[in-house]
């Protein structure tokens with residue numbers, strides 16, 4: 449299991465130690481508004497952690513808790529899974545932040561590290577994300593990450609806009625930013 453670090457966050461593979469922080473977020477109607485279900489009960493959040501732990505052990509990747517270096521609060525969760533929760537489908541990114549942490553750039557910061565991990569360590573050829581059509585905050589995040597709209601598809605029981613970032617396009621963006629590692 450891989451822990452990732454960013455300037456403000458430590459991305460820890462989700463486990464039982466994150467239950468309270470994760471549940472506080474998952475039981476907030478504002479956070480769950482576009483996530484396709486009702487607010488979570490504590491048992492739902494426990495089941496989410498158990499599912500994620502299974503993925504980490506079977507696949508070697510899954511969801512991380514986003515923990516602030518400064519103070520140790522759980523500010524969100526984000527991860528890599530697969531569309532339709534089936535490994536035969538393309539990789540899918542997911543994210544959510546507790547409401548108090550919106551508007552600070554923390555989701556973008558975490559997702560840039562996860563995207564890098566997906567391309568460089570997991571060798572994903574392309575990373576997808578889906579959203580509720582009215583989820584404007586997620587659309588802005590997808591655009592900031594360089595994801596392109598590819599169309600509406602049927603996933604998880606609904607017709608949803610799909611966005612994708614190809615590894616080749618991501619590499620070009622790294623070069624443009626001058627952020628790519630130096631090559632000999």
Ligand SMILES: CC(C)(COP(=O)(O)OP(=O)(O)OC[C@H]1O[C@@H](n2cnc3c(N)ncnc32)[C@H](O)[C@@H]1OP(=O)(O)O)[C@@H](O)C(=O)NCCC(=O)NCCS
Pocket residue numbers: 478479480482483543544545546549550551552553554555556557578579580583585586588589592
């Ligand atoms: C989707 C979600 C994670 C986006 O959170 P967010 O805080 O808007 O996203 P980011 O962390 O990338 O922050 C970007 C915002 O922070 C602002 N910001 C402040 N300081 C910043 C910084 N240092 N760096 C970057 N952005 C910064 C930006 O201006 C931007 O605000 P804007 O969207 O009003 O223009 C959040 O709305 C959420 O958790 N929603 C509920 C769950 C959900 O819908 N999940 C996704 C399902 S598809």
